Amino acid sequence: MLWFCIGIVGLILIQFVVLLFRVKFFWKTHQGKLSTEVPQVSILIAARNEEKDLPDLLTSFEQLDYPADRIQFLFADDQSTDRTAEILVDWCAKHDNASLLSITSSQNALFNENGKANALALLGEKANGDYYFFTDADCEVNPAWIREGVGAFAENVGLVIGITQVKALSLMGGFQEIDWWLTLGFVKVATDLGIQTTGLGNNMVISKAAYEQSGGFKDLPFCLTEDLEISRAIQREGFSIAHQVSPGMLAFTKPESSFSKLLNQRKRWMSGVMTLPIYWKLILGLQFGYFVGIIALIAINPLVGMSLALIKILLQGIFLVGIANKAGVKINWLYLLVFDFYNFNTTVLTILYYFWPSKTKWKSRIYPCIT
Structure with a gap:
């Protein structure tokens, strides 16, 4: 059980290392071609x-x-x-x-x-x-x-x-x-x-x-x-x-x-997520699996669990700061440090609410449940 949890958490850490590597060395900026041409x-x-x-x-x-x-x-x-x-x-x-x-x-x-x-x-x-x-x-x-x-x-x-x-x-x-x-x-x-x-x-x-x-x-x-x-x-x-x-x-x-409007938004988004290719579902599923693994790790070995959680938060934070900087935006590190607590609760409730047999309210209209 311990090594299984370490494996899941380790995959997430590797994921963010790869993401950081892509942002640092393989970033694509699509240069403007609009100099003399002004299209409609x-x-x-x-x-x-x-x-x-x-x-x-x-x-x-x-x-x-x-x-x-x-x-x-x-x-x-x-x-x-x-x-x-x-x-x-x-x-x-x-x-x-x-x-x-x-x-x-x-x-x-x-x-x-x-x-x-x-x-x-x-x-x-x-x-x-x-x-x-x-x-x-x-x-x-x-x-x-x-x-x-x-x-x-x-x-x-x-x-x-x-x-x-x-x-x-x-x-x-x-x-x-x-x-x-x-x-x-x-x-x-x-x-x-x-x-x-x-x-x-x-x-x-x-x-x-x-x-x-x-x-x-x-x-x-x-x-x-x-x-x-x-x-x-x-x-x-x-x-x-x-x-x-x-x-x-x-x-x-x-x-x-x-929060109720947020869950309605996420329920709608989940209807699209469920139509994604299997590799996307595995990647997104791994994000949720991380929380299960890290909670189990903290319960089994608090020092190891908390250490790996902190490493993940730092890698994730550096990645997000890098993305935002490309858009000319500065992110508040306080939000980054505690974001995972919000993300875990929102993810769990979104999954539960998606499978709950209720309709989706969007722009004052009611749409049927899509599962």
């Missing part, structure tokens, strides 16, 4: 009941460092019951390059039962850009977002993932920020290795060619993780994915405001 771009935003956060996104759009006549803003009000539509109508009236689609009851679930995927599919029919940019209505983007995103495309790249930071205003928000850095750190290393990963719904760019050839959002099967599904569709068509982690591609999102 479309920005597609699906919004539902976002009156609180939408103004921050619109303000960030007004600060974009890109010719306004080369940007097409496309918004979809997905049957909001708050002031979302009013805010968008007012903003679009002030910007000649912006338009709003108000989704009617007859258009609801026209292409997909997933409300967001359906809204984006409808917007995709109106997009005229050479590149389609996607973010969420509760996000903010960097002024260099478009230039950096377009510049990251190279031959055969169909989708570019950006990097997103959770704006931590509380202890819970701080832990969510670290969690996002960890997840996107794995995605970055895997993408650089050419391993199939995912899109990032709140910060990604798809070339027009890849979008049209893959069928876009309108041809996706029902899913609660539309960014994962469209990345699969694009890769099936022979396109590759690039992950640009840089200050220019940095976007900001809001943390979940309560």
